[in-house]
Amino acid sequence: MSKPVKGTERAATGKAPVVVVAGGGTAGHIEPALALADAVMRLRPDAKVVALGTERGLENKLVPARGYPLELIPPVPLPRKPTPELIRLPLKVRDSVRKTREVLDRVGADVVVGFGGYVALPAYLAARGRVPIVVHEANKSAGLANKVGARFAARVAVAVPGTPLPNAEVVGIPLRRSITALDRAALRAEAREFFGLDPDAPTLLVFGGSQGAQSINSAVSGAAKDLADAGVGVLHAHGPKNTLVVQEFPGKPAYVPVPYLERMDLAYAAADVAICRSGAMTVAEVTSVGLPAVFVPLPIGNGEQATNARPAVDAGAALMVDDADLSPAKVAELVVPLVTDADRVAKMGAAAVGMGHREADETLARIVLEAARG
Template sequence: MMENSAVGSPNGAAPTVPAPTIVVAGGGTAGHIEPAMALADAVMRLRPDARVVALGTERGLENQLVPARGYPLELVPPVPMPRKPTFDLVKLPLKVADSVRRTRQVLDRIGADVVVGFGGYVSLPAYLAARGRVPIVVHEANKHAGLANKVGARFAAKVVAAVPGTSLPGAQVVGIPLRRSITALDRAGLRAEARRHFGLDPDAPVLLVFGGSQGARSLNSAVSQAARHFADAGVSVLHAHGPKNTVAVQEFPGKPPYVPVPYLERMDLAYAAADLVLCRSGAMTVAEVSAVGLPAVFVPLPHGNGEQALNAQPAVDAGAAMLVPDEELTSDKVTELVIPLVTDPERLARMSAAAVGLGHREADEVLAAMVLDQAVGAEGRSR
């Protein structure tokens, strides 16, 4: 336990609960990292004396996002699962054993009281290292759980999910932890400031475009090729194309600007600036867009098991969003579908109203309370 933990008081008063150390494992992509950071923030609101430590790998996006949020980051070897039967499968047991050993050393050194995993390469060694030693809480964002969470759920003290119908047995639905800057966002109140921040037209309709933390080529191509049509329609575009991609867009003097950026560090301001968003439909993205009441055109990632289409469906069914298959997203489709929508304020207002009630705005603190309960239980068992 931490050195400043109090175990009692000299005057015979009831002992205080020692400050817990919470370990979050959810590296790799923003979809894994952001809910982990939202949980960390909620833990610190509920227990300001707590310590939260994140696990990550040397190549993951967590190396930028976690330190920026003020939390310590411990690096461990990832355990990527080969997608095809190659020689890597032969080496996998050794890689797993090494990663688990080194992760266990980290958990012992920092005095972990509970491990919370959000899936991905970092969660599997965290679960295996904590098994039988530290309570485990598994959070699954998607309807179909990944391998790491399937393994972790077998010996977890608590399993929670973002949506009903997950394949993990006994999962309690709590939603996805979101940052308070998102759940408490006043889009209308921040609109003018947000548009100044990005250099957007203060009065024109604004389309926000992003394809996840790394961007999406199909979105980049289809939207950027429609730049002239946006300009002619009087629409301003804020386009996050991804740090490894570039977007060349012709300027049209006298027209609302088309603003390409590699990455959006202030998603709250991006949401506040926009009237409509065109984006992928990862679980985290759908949860945030719905929480702020932003009308959406979702373009699910065409690969994988169809998870992103499932993520988007509740918002589509509620009338808060539209869905366009990736293979159908062309510049012509953008011109025919998106421009009439973003320039129709009455329809956008109806879609925004339909988003009210979707999701779980208090998921961060609900999950934080569960995690802290496990940490307190772990302290009691260790005595």
């Protein structure tokens, strides 16, 4: 009887590589993982990409929709700082690592790629000493999972310079080709028709991440009359767990509320300006497509969202407003004059172009495939 081919042996014999991506939880972790998966398949059409996730994560919706198999593992709650309990691997962590290791063995993983969060940590621990690991960190301040994974990773990729992880290589954030290749002007008419927006009115795109943001929802919807009076149309993604009731103003451009944006490419194409949070993925996308933005950093954590937004603000491509200062009056005072100033919008959009790493997906894919070859 022939021996089963281990992961690194499979890669060495030239057989199709098996790439396992761990990026569950929020869209900020999942979308870069899926962008990488797409790039791997472009470079190696014979490859197999498997995603790890948990029952409660957004990956249950996003991963199957993109055509990739999803393997579920128990989530591991992450403290903000290393603790003796984490180092001693409590029962919950051990159980998740054991089940993750079973998945890696069953699919024949050649490489594990982690993007941080509560799915990445058990993946790193399960792969350690068995399967090569590649870590990708989107934020300048690395999360705990990636700090752990980077200690024994074959390669460490980061989005921005100065990220304090060992042997870090700056590659940017992997983005979908539907975003990096987006021609907003060419798609504008189609996009506005798709969402039921006024074809000619200056248009504001509002979103607060995959789950929405209540402060942004309240401030912008509260300024609906000011926006309508200024002739501004609005596309507002308020989050699937939130509701948004907005007064209609006959004869004015439409204010269109939606729970979630399945087609972010069309949303970006329809808009002239965005008001949104400043997660690393969001900043990378809006600057990549040249969309001026008003960033409202999430007011919790270690301030990474403000750090994410700062380069775009300094380049003249965006404005930044503290969450505590956001109100309907602030929207009327700051956002309405911006959206209606075509020259200013054009200058800010031009400033955004070239800020990002448009080839980050394939750059990271090559790193991953090299690691899979051992």
